[in-house]
Amino acid sequence: MNEQRLQAYNQLIQTLLSCPSGEESEILAANTELLDADFVQVVVAAAEYFAQQGEENTAEWLRNLATYLTTPKTTPITQEDIDTYGQLLLEILQATAESNGDAEVIYPLLVANTDKLNDIFAELLRRWATNILAEAEADTATSIAAVIVTFSNRIQQFPLGSKANNMEIAIAGYEIALTVYTRSAFPVDWATTQNNLGIAYGDRILGERAENIESAIEAYTEALSVLTRSAFPQNNAVTLLNLGRLYQDEKQFDLAYNTFVSAIATVEALRGDIISGEEAKRKQAEEWNQLYRCMVEVCLALARDTEAIEYIERSKTQNLVELLTKAALTTPENLPLVGSSIQFGEIQNLLDNKTAIIEWYLFYDCFRAFIITSNNKPAIWHSSQQDLDALIDWKKEYLDDYYNPEDENKIQWQNQLEERLKKLAEILHIEEILDQIPKQYERLILIPHRYLHLFPLHALPVKESYLIDLFSNGVGYAPSCQLLQKVQLRQRPNFESLFAIQNPTEDLYEKDLGAVAAIKKQFTEREILKQDQANKSAILLGINENIHNVTLHEKLLKANCAFFFCHGYFNFASPQDSGLQLADGNLTLADIITHFKLENCRLVTLSACETGVTDSTSTSDEYIGLPSGFLLAGSTNVVSSLWTVSATATALLMMKFYEELQQQSNIVLALNTAQRWLRDTTVKGFQNWLINSSLSWGCKIYLNKYFAANHENALTKPFESPFYWAAFCNIGKGV
Template structure:
């Protein structure tokens, strides 16, 4: 320090002492080159020489000016922050030579508090020691600042002491954070929102930060509390009133969302990005360079973990943000922040997709080693351990160098990290490193292989003690999958089952936290490989019950949850409130489902990397998803959205009323997986079930995986495994089947070759082998298809058997021939069980009093529908028919009370399945047709679907795909308005059939479901009517012949009174129809006493057929199937 420099220091001091506090900041900014550590030293010398010469008043004045200067230096953003803080400390130390506790106790306490704040921020010296010093100063201040004497000052120091414990390095981290929370809560005893809104908001924000870091308690719950505290702070910290504080809270709220466990991970990160970008509107580099750099670093973190968008591009953006942060976060100015960003930049290069992988890993290692120059174990033990963990991950995956040596170094780094990352001090990070260490031991080349595997298993298992499905589902998913994969590769099936089961529980927990039904389905799709490996592991270990349970768990559980939660009511609710609840939640569920299919789908959930650094390597990369086209016009979409918002408000108001009486009431409940052993006990000894699983290619990829068929009886489960080759063959068959059916140019070929196609499907599914596993004593068969198998008439598959019938040594026939008590369908075992449970609550009227409600030929262009309904209704008394023009939507709504008492509901009309949006699938009613000027009279339709372009193609809608698609086009050329049809959405939301035994959908394609989903999403008209309350639904799988359908329906209802089940009556009608000769058919028709018009229709149809058995081909009788109990 030369003499000119000393003179410059003196001149600056005299200027600062002369000018008032408003001018001091400007003086400091004009003399930044003088503000260094030497200035702090000179300031102390000056005070020692000068202050003793002042009288008491002047000395007090100088001490007060120095206190003000402390504030100026502490808040100065320009120059060296390190030196600014040292000068502030010097100002306060000097002030304490005047402001002694004896002479000026209050000002002494103020300086003690300020020194605590300065040492909390101090960069010079050991960080841990500085924080201990800060705590001592705060505690000293509280000797004077008692709650009784100085409540506001006491509260402020409580807050500051909390901040010091939040940052404390020494002592137990968990205990430090608990003490911080207690100090904040103490401060809030004084700093209430009124009359201290600013301080109240500040402590809300500080509490949020502490809960974000909290170790004790449930991690997910802690983060939810943090978010609530931040949101509370923003009620006061508005951008208009407190822009800097607003930006600070936006930044912190973003961090909480980026770490959030509950909710959908990709949505949380997108919200975090939005909050960070909002913060940067205020946190500019020019105005707040340090804060700007903080948010740049945080944006890097968010983009590094981002799920939406291209992963490679996200990582490049993350690197750019980190590099921007380092423009301010230099080692000289901010060594700790510099080291943090070096660590983060290393993680980004570790994960980087672009560039050479080997070079990226070398750069990552270099950045980690740079961070360790500051992050020493002595100064920053927790961060040192973080970087040790990360460096281990880099060496584990290192390409350059010897693989064996790299793995040994990785293990050494992980074990070093565990010296600090103990279960007691940092349980979450301890679990992370245990998971990573397990990965390293599993990969290890040196040492005994068996011992390495044992150590890997042990590390995974102890990690899962903390990484539970309910508290850390994403990390539990990672470790569970890793452990399962280890067991899978080593043929340790118990280990594989344990790991995969944990992973599946984690998937289900994540799914439960997500509100979007679309996202719920995607979460299962993204992890289907876990379910499939779990099934195979269970089969290999002969745990067949668990294998079948896993099939059920792999399915979309939307319907199961709807069925289950529809029965939940508050104990204190009145009948009116129960009815309101039922109506509102049904409307909400269907409106949400409808709107979700109109909104672009989010990208898949990627398996998380190990917190603090990669370590767990996922099995497969998730696939990208495309957006969906809209099926609603923009106006209809907005109307539905507004309707949903109104319904949600109504539900919230109703729940608020109920919760005042019954606070513990929850509208929904977690649906537990089905207990297969218990389910088997509900079966009789003469029933068998075949449930299929068609592999989905892991994460939704196109490459098929294998599949399974499970033959389930009361006493046994027998699995049959399909190879990937067989499933590939099935996929090819399926595509050819649907392509021929969809194309009107090849549809006739499809009809003519349907028998051969079904023969081939039977061969692919190895139906003969399945039947061989079923005892001849089984009289009833229940089929549970999977995915696109729902689209095919499995009951009409041919088979041969030497053992099925004792009296026939070489039987050949259709599947429905092999089971005298009938063949029926169920969407899933769990739904079958739920429908069966309705029996206990039903008080059905006696058979002779059961009512029929029918809708007959609403569009008046199905000439045989009249013959069908007129004949069927004679078997019911009472019956009610909405005939032709009477069968409007208004009339149907007006008859809701009658429908609630109906035992049999029959629709004889047009039907359409909408593949773009299944909830818009419709039954076409009267008055739904647009008026049209007919130049040529319409020709009689060949099918009851009435669609010119059949509905497999683009949801049954013809014309330009850019149109809003608000019409269903009939074969006559006329268009039906969906708003005037009965849609599946309305069936789910509004229709109630509490006494209904059977709904018959005598229309086209009414049994179809979405065949493209990777999960088993059984959303179609049958599921809607089952949900509405019907025990059984009869529906069709293709565009059916109008005349043949009328005949089948008439015969079906003839069989129904004497049959033990709906399925048996339908099977009997189908068997009769395919075998009846023309002569016997004519005899049968005469007994019907048809009117003249119907008689002519019979003759016309028979004249067009040259077959002795006119209905022999499956296209006439096989389309209809019975679903339900």
């Protein structure tokens, strides 16, 4: 149960204890949505607490309440009940049959009759079905059983009324159906119904908890005797997940662990059988993400911390890792890769003795940060439910403001960014997490999870500085440890050749501050496609004639560094259509994945807006965005942005970034150094830098006018706000 639900339980208990005598039944009737098995457990725990405090009367009252809530009712049934309930029962079953179980048809009927969804209804369902099935022919009996099972599924999931009564009705329906669905005659229907019966007994409130759990386990075990991995792998995985979650809820963690191991083996075998494309694999990863999450929780409960991290990795970026593996092995297209995993020792081998990883993982009721170093056990920081709730609220407000159509230029969002990042640092408890990292560590790799990829975690305020100020060898990112392992294995030449796209659209012609012109001087070989020459058909030769015989521009194919100074965008509705805007069309993520091959490329720099945004709606954390496309294409590093950036600030940042790259091979450190320079330099400092820069006189004049017009005080730091310097981050190898 989550913290919010627990508070609701405790509030209801307080209300019952403080209400006038005789009003308890009315209060319980008004709060039926809270009367579930977890509530009973909280009542029992409260009774023990009051007993320890010497308040035996209160403790006994609570014990009686728990007994009352779990004791099946035996209400006498009158002829009037038979008539009234019988008519309702037939109406509901007919609606179920005619609508094929459509909840939009069935639920309004249930809502209008919640007062009759009780023990009488359950008993009359048993009587009616028993009598009619005894006289029905085989085909008719089978059809009736199918309708009853469908209705039982619906009422089991019905969110209103008394959950205790709903479970009793569902159990009655399943047990009746099993008199028709015998194992010998209908093995699959029998097994599926057993699985559903197991769910109902696991959620049952009435009766002895131990007996309910025993019945649920028995039902799941029966189901698995038919729903084997070889014969019915999908059903096998579903049933194993249900059984494992039951063991987990009952804190039988060893049994839960073994059950989830079997479930994951089935799921990964299913994944290996998918041949219909990457979209199908993404959907499968999202479908089964809860299984991996449950396994991580169980591993942590068993203090198997390194295994927890291994299972986190198995649930992240599966498609991307498999594609990278496939490319590295030159695996034939028709040979599927079954699963992907990395051992904790392999993760540690990715790190030297001065580099640490912080890997986040979002659970249902909290989030955790796993701190990994090369020679120690992982340290784990654990949030509260309130922290997760605050993070969800923060994320919603951040994104709502960023995409607010009334603030087209994002001025309000920009002005609030500094304070928002302070709040995010508090919610993530970043200082507490950093306390787990010894002071001698000089480099940090951040591995976010899901929507955390959208935020500039490297720019979180820490005491009187920012995160990037605390690590002298740089702060970079990776989508997962597995992907980091893949790119670390790639060996790329030093920076000798450059391929650049410069101002492909007319609106950028006048915004050219000479960044590309300055950067290209650092390379012995360079190919610059500028303005109307910077088009898609020049990069992908043959793209407009024959899509099957497209070849990449020769200079891009050989480039050690690819630089794009253009517009970028992320398409949330269709991430594969995200891309870079060129002179004659958009270079999309799908184009990059399909046609790019960058086996000599060490760095792709996407000096454009929103090029680092990824699909945060994916629960499987597949990391779908332009960076993943270029990593898949062969680059070992991608520098990209998390929002719509300032053209002037970005041009200065890029010039300084490449200036730093001349001095060192550490890409992450060069970027962080350039970001600190942009953040901390005064107007006077920029003016002095311009004097010695290699920019053209026209660019120098423009920038001097820019500073003079916007900042009267020479000691002002014009780009101090994180909005100007924090958008860009490096994803990948880091060097």
